[in-house]
Amino acid sequence: MKIAQIAPLMESVPPRLYGGSERIVSYLTDELVRAGHDVTLFASGDSVSSARLVPCVPIALRLDANVRDPIPYYMLMLDRVRERVDEFDILHFHIDQFHFPLFRPIAQRTVTTLHGRQDLHDLKPLYVGFSEMPLVTISNAQRKPIPNANFVATVYHGIPAQLLKPNYRPRGNYLAFLGRISPEKRPDRAIRIARALEIPLKIAAKVDKVDEAYFREKIVPLLNQPGVEFIGEIDERAKSEFLGDAAALLFRCGSVPEIIDHGVTGLIVGAMDEAIRMVPEVLALDRRAVRQRFDQRFSAARMAKDYVHVYRSLLKRPALPERETALPRLQPELEKGMN
Amino acid sequence: MKIAQIAPLMESVPPRLYGGSERIVSYLTDELVRAGHDVTLFASGDSVSSARLVPCVPIALRLDANVRDPIPYYMLMLDRVRERVDEFDILHFHIDQFHFPLFRPIAQRTVTTLHGRQDLHDLKPLYVGFSEMPLVTISNAQRKPIPNANFVATVYHGIPAQLLKPNYRPRGNYLAFLGRISPEKRPDRAIRIARALEIPLKIAAKVDKVDEAYFREKIVPLLNQPGVEFIGEIDERAKSEFLGDAAALLFRCGSVPEIIDHGVTGLIVGAMDEAIRMVPEVLALDRRAVRQRFDQRFSAARMAKDYVHVYRSLLKRPALPERETALPRLQPELEKGMN
Numbered sequence: 001m002k003i004a005q006i007a008p009l010m011e012s013v014p015p016r017l018y019g020g021s022e023r024i025v026s027y028l029t030d031e032l033v034r035a036g037h038d039v040t041l042f043a044s045g046d047s048v049s050s051a052r053l054v055p056c057v058p059i060a061l062r063l064d065a066n067v068r069d070p071i072p073y074y075m076l077m078l079d080r081v082r083e084r085v086d087e088f089d090i091l092h093f094h095i096d097q098f099h100f101p102l103f104r105p106i107a108q109r110t111v112t113t114l115h116g117r118q119d120l121h122d123l124k125p126l127y128v129g130f131s132e133m134p135l136v137t138i139s140n141a142q143r144k145p146i147p148n149a150n151f152v153a154t155v156y157h158g159i160p161a162q163l164l165k166p167n168y169r170p171r172g173n174y175l176a177f178l179g180r181i182s183p184e185k186r187p188d189r190a191i192r193i194a195r196a197l198e199i200p201l202k203i204a205a206k207v208d209k210v211d212e213a214y215f216r217e218k219i220v221p222l223l224n225q226p227g228v229e230f231i232g233e234i235d236e237r238a239k240s241e242f243l244g245d246a247a248a249l250l251f252r253c254g255s256v257p258e259i260i261d262h263g264v265t266g267l268i269v270g271a272m273d274e275a276i277r278m279v280p281e282v283l284a285l286d287r288r289a290v291r292q293r294f295d296q297r298f299s300a301a302r303m304a305k306d307y308v309h310v311y312r313s314l315l316k317r318p319a320l321p322e323r324e325t326a327l328p329r330l331q332p333e334l335e336k337g338m339n
Numbered sequence: 340m341k342i343a344q345i346a347p348l349m350e351s352v353p354p355r356l357y358g359g360s361e362r363i364v365s366y367l368t369d370e371l372v373r374a375g376h377d378v379t380l381f382a383s384g385d386s387v388s389s390a391r392l393v394p395c396v397p398i399a400l401r402l403d404a405n406v407r408d409p410i411p412y413y414m415l416m417l418d419r420v421r422e423r424v425d426e427f428d429i430l431h432f433h434i435d436q437f438h439f440p441l442f443r444p445i446a447q448r449t450v451t452t453l454h455g456r457q458d459l460h461d462l463k464p465l466y467v468g469f470s471e472m473p474l475v476t477i478s479n480a481q482r483k484p485i486p487n488a489n490f491v492a493t494v495y496h497g498i499p500a501q502l503l504k505p506n507y508r509p510r511g512n513y514l515a516f517l518g519r520i521s522p523e524k525r526p527d528r529a530i531r532i533a534r535a536l537e538i539p540l541k542i543a544a545k546v547d548k549v550d551e552a553y554f555r556e557k558i559v560p561l562l563n564q565p566g567v568e569f570i571g572e573i574d575e576r577a578k579s580e581f582l583g584d585a586a587a588l589l590f591r592c593g594s595v596p597e598i599i600d601h602g603v604t605g606l607i608v609g610a611m612d613e614a615i616r617m618v619p620e621v622l623a624l625d626r627r628a629v630r631q632r633f634d635q636r637f638s639a640a641r642m643a644k645d646y647v648h649v650y651r652s653l654l655k656r657p658a659l660p661e662r663e664t665a666l667p668r669l670q671p672e673l674e675k676g677m678n
Binding site for chain 2 (some may be wrong): 066067068069070071072073075076078079082097098100101102104109120121122125126129130
């Protein structure tokens with residue numbers, strides 16, 4: 001299949017540091033190439049990919065100190081994609097909604113992965129107005145604020161099987177918190193759980209500018225307690241060791257019930273006392289079974305297969321006559337196949 | 340002629356309070372209707388116009404407390420314009436660059452007025468990449484940072500002849516400063532000039548959030564002097580009286596040499612001592628001659644006529660073959676006719 005991947009321009013593909021969407025585009029693109037597809041990647045010029053790269057800006061916009069406004073670069077990128085649109089069977093967009101007006105006439109040859117939060121007021125009219133643009137969510141939880149948008153599938157993120165090495169005999173007797181310091185991630189609760197059990201906690205997390213006050217006022221005072229260690233942000237390589245050596249990971253997020261197989265890869269708890277009570281049970285989980293489930297559900301190869309399934313299903317659809325474009329959901333059966 | 344005017348969505352057309360671009364779109368649209376053209380205005384739903392209004396959002400985005408991100412609304416607006424594109428001879432855009440990728444294939448039927456500053460790094464590649472999109476500047480000074488863009492004319496703003504009443508016997512013995520408190524507008528110099536001559540100065544200006552520190556630290560201390568009065572922001576009606584009663588207006592801006600007819604409608608000065616020395620000469624200018632020059636050069640009717648000239652010249656052009664689109668300037672003779 002001839003596939004265009006249209007990546008965000010803020011970070012390179014893959015990103016040098018953070019940048020979740022660009023990392024996923026990188027894994028997906030490389031897997032699609034490995035599976036024999038003809039893939040063209042529209043991305044920043046400092047991207048590295050086994051696909052054919054079409055550089056749309058010289059370097060990632062976030063690394064270019066002169067860049068204030070990213071929008072002109074996205075307009076130029078869309079123009080380059082448009083010029084070559086006939087070369088592709090399918091165009092897979094990862095750039096929010098910039099492409100909607102331009103590519104609406106060939107909606108059935110496009111798919112858009114929603115990488116961000118969808119609970120923003122301003123997005124609601126967008127998915128009504130562009131109801132025939134096929135959308136992929138990265139979790140079912142992500143759909144809640146826009147239940148009637150034109151979803152064709154949920155495709156969970158996958159990562160290369162060899163990226164994080166499994167470790168069946170963790171050396172660290174610590175609980176891990178990984179991600180971002182912010183109120184909704186509840187690092188304070190992770191600290192409380194670890195302190196209640198007197199198990200050390202290691203916090204590997206970045207602090208965004210918007211969260212600096214929260215970090216300083218709410219979290220820093222808690223870091224003085226025994227057994228609580230803040231190690232800041234870590235890169236991909238350090239992550240493998242940090243997670244591999246951890247006794248367990250504490251995590252709070254909307255899509256957890258979809259990601260975790262309760263009793264196999266983790267335990268989903270409600271209240272704090274339950275969380276504290278259940279930690280020993282988490283520590284006793286079979287780590288080989290956890291890894292096996294990862295290989296089944298969250299490898300980059302699985303993600304690429306799911307997306308190819310989405311592409312093929314879209315291409316099998318007849319081009320939509322105008323009157324059908326208002327249908328809120330086009331193919332519920334396709335979604336079923338994906339999940 | 341069948342004309343589409345595509346206005347910004349931040350303010351209504353005309354705006355209730357500030358909003359320079361939307362005000363100009365309003366004056367232009369109403370004049371075009373008066374001249375017998377068939378005009379459709381794409382704008383916020385609270386706009387008021389003698390043209391056919393296509394409401395693209397219910398109310399101006401700046402007045403909608405729920406709106407965080409204006410981009411989705413512009414995408415929806417572009418889609419509405421696209422749907423009806425065949426109804427128009429010419430499409431006149433006032434929304435920066437959002438429409439460039441979508442309307443590039445019919446570039447010769449579009450014109451884009453640049454309402455903002457063009458000295459931003461991120462705009463340079465845009466005008467190279469979309470070199471066939473015809474652009475109108477609102478002054479020649481505005482072109483300096485992007486000299487090779489595809490300019491087809493400079494069209495100076497015009498306002499309705501009856502908006503500001505001429506006053507040939509001003510009652511106020513004061514100098515006026517009108518606009519915005521910010522370092523580049525040099526209100527401090529206006530104060531120095533007025534103080535040096537011991538003529539009262541009235542400052543009617545808004546203070547934007549970004550300029551609050553400048554206002555507090557640099558300007559407020561100067562307001563304690565005798566004869567310096569800060570009256571804040573004023574509306575259109577108050578402007579007529581404020582300007583009509585003023586002995587003269589002090590102004591500093593990039594396009595002044597284009598706007599002022601030196602010795603007729605004002606005096607253009609370089610250094611501060613020259614400014615102070617020349618004020619009496621400004622006070623002696625013939626106010627009827629000033630008004631006459633305004634009627635000739637800056638009425639809304641003149642602005643509309645200029646734009647119709649631009650529209651007609653664009654429509655006379657043959658559709659551009661690809662190789663010609665790289666020409667830096669397409670019709671210098673058209674520009675000459677405009678200025």
